[in-house]
Amino acid sequence: MSFDADPFSIAVATLTFLLAGFVKGVIGLGLPTVAMGLLSTVMAPAQAASLLIVPSFVTNVWQLAAGPRFGALARRLWPMMIGVVAGTLAGTGFMQGGRAEQAAIALGVxxxxxxxxxxxxxxxxxxxxxxxxxxxxxxxxxxxxTAATGVFVIPAVPYLGALGLKKEELIQALGLSFTVSTVALAAALAGGGSFEAGVAGASAAALVPALIGMMFGGWVRGRVSEPVFRRCFFLGLLALGAHLASRALY
Structure with missing residues (x-):
């Protein structure tokens, strides 16, 4: 699979990663969720997930490295991480071929x-x-x-939030989970022929707007009420998910 580098696709991808990076900069997560949700309205989910790989990996490693207790968290969460890898690899091909439309609907749900x-x-x-x-x-x-939708927040994020971790530990635990999920997704897509050199180059280019968005989001975080932003963010995701899931009615 190759990325269709026409001006419209480039513009959509650039704006999408700017917004997705901004959201992650403000609330610490949401880059793959926003990117997959928006990109899947104009391209196949497998292609959208392939574009996500480099920005997601770099921003999540950044988030993972910033925390104070990587060793302790890795020892505590390694069984979950093995499950993430096993599940993602077991679902290889869910987003590809004739399953693309079902994958978009699953993403909406x-x-x-x-x-x-x-x-x-x-x-x-x-x-x-x-x-x-x-x-x-x-x-x-x-x-x-993750294998079916390219989004790795359900049920990982609610579960990690229920472990009673301190704020810094939770941010680092999310970074660990997202990093492992990204690597596993990249392996699954590569195995299915969706993450090739051309797409990898486009994914690397998408890192630039994602980082710009993250930096701007970090600046805004100290100036805007996070509860209000989070509410608007989730309402927007609800509307986007309903739009994608409604494909089942067509």
Missing amino acids: ALIAYAALGLSALRFSVPPRAEGWLGPVIGLVTGLV
Whole structure:
């Protein structure tokens, strides 16, 4: 698969990664969610996911490296990470070929679920004794959702948020989960022939607007109420998810 480098596609991708980077800069997550949601309205989900690889990997490694307790978190979360890799590789091909339309619909459903959780007052708690078996299950499901939609927030983000981590630990744990998911997704797409040299170059180019958006988002974060921004963000995802999921009615 190659990226169609016409002016319209380039403009859409540039604006999408600017916005996605901005969202991540403000609230610490959302780059793949926004990018996949917007790009999937104008291109196949597998191509959108391929463009996502380099910006997602670099920004998540940045987020992972900034935290204080990588070793402790890696020891605690490794069963979940193995589940993420296994689930993603097991779902290789979900976004490709004749499944592209179903993948876009699945992405819409995933965005709706994520937005609904974000807008709700629901807060979960996972007891330490349950982490041993629940972590791998959450990882496996997250991997399968990643393989089908290119979005790796469900159910990983609610689960990590329920572990009782401190703010800095949670940000680093999200960075770890997203980094592993990105690498696993890249391997799955490469195995299916979707992440080739031409697409890799376009994905690397998409890093520039993503980083610009992130820096601007970080600047805005200190000047805008985060709760208000998060609410607007999740409402926007809800609308976007409903639009993608409505393809099933056509």
